[in-house]
Amino acid sequence: MDLPTPIDFYFDFSSPYAYLGSHLIGPVAKKHGRDVQWHPFMLGVAMKGEKTFPLTQYPKKGEYSRIDFDRTARRHNIPFNMPTDFPKATLAASRGYLWIAQDDEAVAVAFAQKVFAAYFAENHDISDPEIVADIASDCGVDRSAFLEAIQSPAIKDAFKNSVEEIVSGKKVFGAPYFVVDGEAFWGADRVGQLDDWLAEGGW
Amino acid sequence: MDLPTPIDFYFDFSSPYAYLGSHLIGPVAKKHGRDVQWHPFMLGVAMKGEKTFPLTQYPKKGEYSRIDFDRTARRHNIPFNMPTDFPKATLAASRGYLWIAQDDEAVAVAFAQKVFAAYFAENHDISDPEIVADIASDCGVDRSAFLEAIQSPAIKDAFKNSVEEIVSGKKVFGAPYFVVDGEAFWGADRVGQLDDWLAEGGW
Numbered sequence: 001m002d003l004p005t006p007i008d009f010y011f012d013f014s015s016p017y018a019y020l021g022s023h024l025i026g027p028v029a030k031k032h033g034r035d036v037q038w039h040p041f042m043l044g045v046a047m048k049g050e051k052t053f054p055l056t057q058y059p060k061k062g063e064y065s066r067i068d069f070d071r072t073a074r075r076h077n078i079p080f081n082m083p084t085d086f087p088k089a090t091l092a093a094s095r096g097y098l099w100i101a102q103d104d105e106a107v108a109v110a111f112a113q114k115v116f117a118a119y120f121a122e123n124h125d126i127s128d129p130e131i132v133a134d135i136a137s138d139c140g141v142d143r144s145a146f147l148e149a150i151q152s153p154a155i156k157d158a159f160k161n162s163v164e165e166i167v168s169g170k171k172v173f174g175a176p177y178f179v180v181d182g183e184a185f186w187g188a189d190r191v192g193q194l195d196d197w198l199a200e201g202g203w
Numbered sequence: 204m205d206l207p208t209p210i211d212f213y214f215d216f217s218s219p220y221a222y223l224g225s226h227l228i229g230p231v232a233k234k235h236g237r238d239v240q241w242h243p244f245m246l247g248v249a250m251k252g253e254k255t256f257p258l259t260q261y262p263k264k265g266e267y268s269r270i271d272f273d274r275t276a277r278r279h280n281i282p283f284n285m286p287t288d289f290p291k292a293t294l295a296a297s298r299g300y301l302w303i304a305q306d307d308e309a310v311a312v313a314f315a316q317k318v319f320a321a322y323f324a325e326n327h328d329i330s331d332p333e334i335v336a337d338i339a340s341d342c343g344v345d346r347s348a349f350l351e352a353i354q355s356p357a358i359k360d361a362f363k364n365s366v367e368e369i370v371s372g373k374k375v376f377g378a379p380y381f382v383v384d385g386e387a388f389w390g391a392d393r394v395g396q397l398d399d400w401l402a403e404g405g406w
Contacts, residue, residue: 046263049262049263050261050262050263050264051256051261052261052264053254058253058254058255058376059252059253059376060249060252060253060374060375060376061253061255061376061377061389063374064374064376064387064389067387068389071406074406075396075399075406171263171266171267172263173261173262173263173264173267174264184267184270186264186267186271187392189390189392189393189396190392192395193278193392196278203274203277203278
């Protein structure tokens with residue numbers, strides 16, 4: 001018997017809605033017997049092509065989004081504190097994810113969850129490779145091997161190619177962006193719709 | 204006893220999600236014993252200040268949104284055909300709404316629903332004052348008085364001031380945009396959240 005295909009979850013570690021979405025997608029995937037495949041990418045690269053900007057930089061939409069991040073987090077009991085410095089470069093964390101996942105995807109996901117929490121609950125600077133390496137170390141990953149790996153040409157290239165494939169190939173323009181059985185759902189607020197879609201087999 | 208405050212519904216007749224939202228908000232309002240107060244405005248004015256564009260003009264987000272308009276319509280059994288000419292200027296319809304509402308808000312809402320359907324289900328040109336006047340006439344409104352009114356300085360000014368108040372005063376940046384008891388919800392996909400908010404008295 002074929003296993004059901006996983007839910008692809010595209011995110012940037014610097015996206016508040018991706019953080020919220022990371023909390024919401026797990027239970028829904030589990031309910032439908034699906035795995036979640038995590039794919040960090042560079043939202044900035046996607047935004048460049050779309051001529052969009054980080055949400056908080058829009059005058060009115062930005063103000064609304066800050067209220068909505070909190071409201072969505074409260075709704076689902078997700079710890080959330082808007083980081084004081086936003087957005088952040090997330091190259092170290094993203095490359096780190098790819099490198100850890102080569103060995104053990106479950107560890108990579110645990111690492112990703114801790115990176116998200118460090119930024120969106122504990123206000124840590126996840127652009128700092130040393131802080132990200134501490135998190136990797138907390139997950140049982142060798143700290144110095146991690147720091148070396150995220151500067152290696154092989155991992156740099158692998159992430160660059162992955163971002164290119166996600167943005168140009170998969171046409172991902174925002175985060176969180178979920179794809180299941182070829183159907184795309186954009187936004188933390190669409191996880192409920194994705195849930196319904198799987199429950200009803202589409203409509 | 205004070206009556207519960209209405210749900211304010213801000214929309215542009217040219218917004219697909221506002222059309223979909225107009226179908227979704229009615230039953231939710233009714234369930235909670237609320238009226239819906241309709242407020243047409245110019246999304247273009249709001250977009251100018253935000254440096255945003257009509258959804259379909261974004262390369263990838265635009266492609267996704269066209270799929271999502273249809274998918275959302277199917278989900279809720281709302282008749283929907285993406286108009287061939289999009290977006291449209293909606294001054295005539297918006298001014299017409301304001302003028303009719305001065306006399307009878309229920310008739311104005313019936314008119315607004317027909318304008319939305321004319322554009323998003325029947326592919327009619329709602330930028331044409333003659334077509335909009337036909338719709339008003341279908342609602343029992345005097346056709347020539349309508350055509351005169353939407354060119355009158357009084358109605359032109361009233362609508363201009365209303366748009367200014369909505370965009371600058373209320374800080375509405377998109378459509379549909381709902382406000383209930385001071386709480387704002389943006390997007391047709393947030394009507395369910397608004398429903399929960401009213402059911403639970405916030406969170």
